[in-house]
Every structure is written in C-alpha cells, then in structure tokens.
Amino acid sequence: MEDDRSKRYVSRLTRNTLALILAGGRGSRLKNLTEWRAKPAVPFGGKFRIIDFPLSNCVNSGIRQIAVLTQYKAHSLIQHIQKGWSFFRGEFGEFVELLPAQQRIETSWYQGTADAVFQNLDIIRSFDPAYIIILAGDHIYKMDYGSMLADHLSNQADLTVGCIEVGIEEATEFGVMAIDDDARIISFKEKPQNPTPIPGRDDVALASMGIYIFNTKFLMEQLTRDADEPKSSHDFGKDIIPYVVKHNYNIHAYSISSGNTAKQIYWRDVGTIDAYYEANMELISVTPELNLYDKSWPIWSYQEQLPPAKFIFNDDDCRGMAVDSMVSGGCIISGARINHSLLFSNVWVEENSLVENSVILPDVRIGKNCTIKNAIIDKACVIDDGVAIGCDHDSDNQKFYVSPKKRILVTPEMLDQEIHHVR
Numbered sequence: 001m002e003d004d005r006s007k008r009y010v011s012r013l014t015r016n017t018l019a020l021i022l023a024g025g026r027g028s029r030l031k032n033l034t035e036w037r038a039k040p041a042v043p044f045g046g047k048f049r050i051i052d053f054p055l056s057n058c059v060n061s062g063i064r065q066i067a068v069l070t071q072y073k074a075h076s077l078i079q080h081i082q083k084g085w086s087f088f089r090g091e092f093g094e095f096v097e098l099l100p101a102q103q104r105i106e107t108s109w110y111q112g113t114a115d116a117v118f119q120n121l122d123i124i125r126s127f128d129p130a131y132i133i134i135l136a137g138d139h140i141y142k143m144d145y146g147s148m149l150a151d152h153l154s155n156q157a158d159l160t161v162g163c164i165e166v167g168i169e170e171a172t173e174f175g176v177m178a179i180d181d182d183a184r185i186i187s188f189k190e191k192p193q194n195p196t197p198i199p200g201r202d203d204v205a206l207a208s209m210g211i212y213i214f215n216t217k218f219l220m221e222q223l224t225r226d227a228d229e230p231k232s233s234h235d236f237g238k239d240i241i242p243y244v245v246k247h248n249y250n251i252h253a254y255s256i257s258s259g260n261t262a263k264q265i266y267w268r269d270v271g272t273i274d275a276y277y278e279a280n281m282e283l284i285s286v287t288p289e290l291n292l293y294d295k296s297w298p299i300w301s302y303q304e305q306l307p308p309a310k311f312i313f314n315d316d317d318c319r320g321m322a323v324d325s326m327v328s329g330g331c332i333i334s335g336a337r338i339n340h341s342l343l344f345s346n347v348w349v350e351e352n353s354l355v356e357n358s359v360i361l362p363d364v365r366i367g368k369n370c371t372i373k374n375a376i377i378d379k380a381c382v383i384d385d386g387v388a389i390g391c392d393h394d395s396d397n398q399k400f401y402v403s404p405k406k407r408i409l410v411t412p413e414m415l416d417q418e419i420h421h422v423r
Contacts, residue, residue, distance in 0.1 A: 010146035014062035017149060018129035021054050022113050022210075023137030024071030024101065029272045031401050032411045033378060036420055038070065040137035041077035042276070043361050043379065045283055045292060045299075046328045046344055049080055050270065052301045053142070054135045055096070060297050061145040064094040065127060068137065069116045071101040071109060084302025099123065112235035118223040124216075132219050134236065136210035140279055140290065141267035142297055148213060148254045157252040158218045159244060161185065162211030164256050164267055165204050171195035173269075174207035175237040177245075177253055185251045190237040206253065209267060212236060218249075266290045273403040277376055280342050280359045284326055306330035306345055318351055328362075336366070350385075358390075378411040380419050 027039025034042065040051035051068070058066050070077055078098055088094035099120050101109045110116035117124070117134065124132070131152070133145055143162075152160040166174060176195040178187040187196070188208075195205040214222075222240055226232050232239045245251050256265045266289045270276040282288050292299060306329035311320035313335035322338035328345045335351035344362040349355060353370040361379040366372065370383050373390030377383070389396065390408050401409040412419045 010150055011062055013131065013149040013153065014146050015064075016130035017063050017065070017133055017145075017213075018124065018127050018131070018216075019054075019058045019063050019066045019133050019135060019145075020117060020124075021051070021058075021066065021068045021135045021137045022116060023051055023068050023077060024074070024110055024116060025138055026072045027138060027271065030270075030276060031273055032409060032413070033273070033276070033376070034073075035411065035413070036073060037076045038072050038074050039271075041074075041080060042270075043344055044140060044270070044276075044280065045290075046326050046342055047303075048299055048301045049077075050140060051077060051080070051137050052084070052299055053140050054137055055081075055085060056297075056299045056301075057141070057143050057145060058135075059300060061143075063133070063145060064088060064092075065129065066095065067097040067099050067120070067123070067127075069099045069101075069110070069120065071116070074100060080302055084300070097123075112233050112238070114223055114226055114232075114236050114240050115234035117219075118227050118234070121220060121223065125220075129216055132214045132216050134210075134212040134214070138271070139210065139267065139269055141209075141265065142290070142294075143211075143256060143265055143267075145211075145213075148211070151254050152213045152252070155183075155252045156250060157213075158215055158249045159241075159251045160213040160254050161188075161241065161251065162209040162213075162256060163206050163253045164209050165198065166207045168195055168197055168203050168205050171205035171207050173271075174205075175241065176205045176207055179206065179253045183253050183255070185245050185253050188241045188245045188251075190235075190242070206255070208237065208241070209256070210237075212241075213254075273376065273401070273407055273409055274405045277359060277403070277405075277407045281340075281357070284324060284340060284342055304329075304345060309333070309343075313351070344379075356390075374406060375408040375410060378409070380417075381410055381412050381415060382417060383410075383415075 023040040025039050027034040042050050044050050085096045175190045177185045178196050198204050268279045270279045309327045309331040311333045313320050318335035320333040320335050324340045325338045327343045330346035331343050332348045336349040336353040339356040341355050341358045343360045346363045347360050349366045350368045355372045358372050358375045360377045363380045364377050366383045367385035369386045371388045375389050396402050396408050400414050
C-alpha cells in the first residue's frame with residue numbers, strides 16, 4: 001500500500017513537470033561525425049539516435065510534456081523527432097514540441113544553454129508547469145527522473161543538480177561540485193583545471209550530469225536576472241549554477257547512486273570519437289551495462305520498416321557470418337565475415353570482406369575483398385572493392401581522421417563522395 005501511494009505521489013510530480021531537452025549543440029569533439037548533423041542526431045546503438053535516450057527517459061518516467069530546443073544543423077534531428085515521436089496524445093496534454101532558435105526575444109541565435117531557455121520563456125509560461133527539468137540531449141543513459149523530482153521536493157530545493165562520480169582527470173570536462181552532509185551544494189565550478197575531490201577520495205570528483213530540476217518561478221527569476229548581466233555567457237554551468245550557489249539559495253545535489261544501491265546507473269558522455277566508439281562497442285559484450293533488451297525500460301525511436309538481417313553463402317572460402325556482433329535489420333552479409341562489430345540498419349557487406357572491431361552506421365556499402373578494422377564508418381559511405389582501413393597507420397592518417405586511441409573515422413567526404421552536394 002505504501003508503495004502504491006509513493007507511485008501516485010511521483011506520478012503527480014511528473015504530470016506537473018515540463019522537460020526541456022537542450023539539443024542545439026555542435027558537438028565539435030565528435031569531429032566529422034557532426035559536420036552535417038547536431039550531436040543529438042548522431043546514430044547510436046544499431047538503430048537509435050542519441051536524442052532517443054533522454055526522450056525515452058522522460059516517457060518511461062511519466063513526463064509527457066517535452067520541448068526539444070534545436071539550433072545547429074538540426075534538419076535530420078527534426079525529421080527524426082517528427083517521424084519517431086509523434087505518438088503523443090494532445091487531448092491528454094501530452095506533446096513533444098520542437099523549439100528551434102527563432103529570435104523570439106533577441107536578434108541573435110542562442111548564446112548559451114541558459115539563453116536558449118530564456119528566449120522561449122513566453123512558450124514555457126503557456127505550459128504552466130510547476131517544475132522544469134532541463135536535460136542535455138547528447139548523453140547516453142537510463143534514469144528515472146521521478147525519483148529525482150521526489151528528492152527535489154523533499155528537500156524543498158530551489159534547484160536540484162543531477163550528479164555522478166567521475167575520475168579526477170575526467171572531471172576537468174565537467175561542472176564539479178562540493179556538498180555538505182545534507183547534499184546541499186556549497187561550491188560549483190565549471191570545467192576546473194584542478195577539480196575538488198570527494199572527501200576521503202583523492203581520485204574521484206562529483207560532476208554535474210547536465211540534469212537540472214528547477215521550481216518554475218525560481219528558474220524564470222534567474223534567467224531574467226542573468227539576461228540583464230552583460231558579462232554573463234548565459235550558460236547554466238558557467239553562470240546560473242555558480243551564482244545561485246554563491247548567493248546561498250537552496251541548491252541540492254542528487255547523486256545517481258542514491259537509493260537502495262551504491263552502484264551508479266549507466267551514464268556516458270559520448271563527446272569524443274573514442275568515447276563514442278567505446279560506448280557502442282560495449283553493447284556487443286555478453287552482459288553490457290546498458291541493456292537494450294530491458295522491456296521494463298524500453299528505448300523508443302523511429303522504427304523504420306526493414307526486412308530481417310540476412311547471411312548468405314556457406315562455402316569454405318565464402319561464408320556469410322557474424323560472431324560477437326550486433327547486426328540490425330536490412331543488413332545483408334554476403335559471403336563476408338563480421339567479427340566483434342556493430343552494424344546499423346541497411347548495411348551491405350560483399351564477398352570475402354572482413355569487418356572487425358568496427359562500428360558501421362546506416363546505409364553503408366562495403367565492396368568485395370575489403371578489410372575494415374577498428375573503424376567508425378559514417379552513414380551512406382561506399383567502400384570500393386579491395387579497400388583496407390585500419391591496416392596501415394600512415395595511409396589512414398593521410399585519408400581519414402585517426403583518434404588518440406587509433407580508431408579511424410571515415411565519412412563520405414573523406415572518400416570523395418559528396419552526398420550533401422555542397423558547391
């Protein structure tokens with residue numbers, strides 16, 4: 001009975017919450033993968049896009065009033081949301097709204113994450129939510145926002161910041177906070193050169209996940225104040241959070257290891273080529289931390305209607321097979337070998353080719369007698385017969401992007417395939 005009351009309590013909170021997903025980032029650390037798409041639109045996990053994870057978290061948490069703020073090269077992102085996220089029922093007050101940069105208040109595009117929200121305050125007021133949860137649109141994770149909302153309310157907080165423990169060396173890429181015994185934030189620094197470690201742990205710092213829950217009135221007050229500050233960069237991590245912490249508002253941290261277990265939930269910032277490669281390759285393992293087969297917390301997406309994957313030929317010198325791999329719908333493996341790799345939808349691999357330790361994005365064609373190792377092959381690439389990638393470091397460096405950990409990124413433009421028809 002107590003559990004039922006708790007669920008109803010959280011359900012009331014989520015119904016009164018508006019989710020704002022910040023999806024306008026350039027994602028420049030992903031190099032050529034974001035040359036023609038916003039980072040949240042980058043494919044991930046065989047059949048999803050990065051934006052699907054925060055959107056799925058909202059739906060699975062019971063938050064069904066969602067706005068996605070877009071800006072940088074958003075065409076494919078907008079198409080994906082229109083195709084895959086149009087199942088909400090407006091008559092029940094459910095929606096996924098797209099809020100592109102449209103100069104509603106200023107004669108400029110979004111200047112920072114806080115400015116992106118500020119420029120849409122009139123729309124946010126029309127929704128009249130009690131709480132606003134602000135989410136990054138470019139992280140891979142599963143999280144029940146209802147528990148964080150309940151924690152926010154029990155602390156009577158003005159703002160709650162979702163946080164995670166990260167290694168001290170990684171912490172220079174995050175907002176790092178210090179907390180007191182009641183999890184109240186007493187300091188916050190964005191991307192510090194010398195991060196403050198957790199007491200008693202010199203190797204770990206407490207980092208912001210880019211997840212913020214605000215009381216709506218408090219958020220509007222702070223955004224309006226910040227907009228009038230000429231020296232501000234109008235960013236949550238650089239300006240809003242440090243200001244409200246410094247001025248002793250009731251700001252709390254919510255650790256994703258909170259609850260009945262000390263184990264942190266799965267969370268990845270796939271902001272670099274190496275991080276993106278590793279997060280995709282983790283999915284191939286026998287028991288990956290991110291379980292895409294979890295029916296209790298499904299990842300929703302646009303489901304293109306495709307035939308099943310097909311493996312053809314079974315001769316000793318020409319056998320279509322995949323081992324320790326994930327192969328998506330629409331793929332045809334024609335007398336080729338796939339080893340420890342992830343193939344997205346509609347990938348064709350022809351006779352006597354080998355794909356190993358690689359991530360192959362949708363609509364790629366790999367010809368005969370090719371060897372592809374330790375690579376990320378971008379969408380719609382056509383690999384000609386006999387091409388070798390990941391076999392000659394000097395050759396790869398001349399033609400492609402090679403990451404610090406020697407993963408090779410290949411895009412159509414690198415292959416002189418101008419699929420975007422730029423003059």
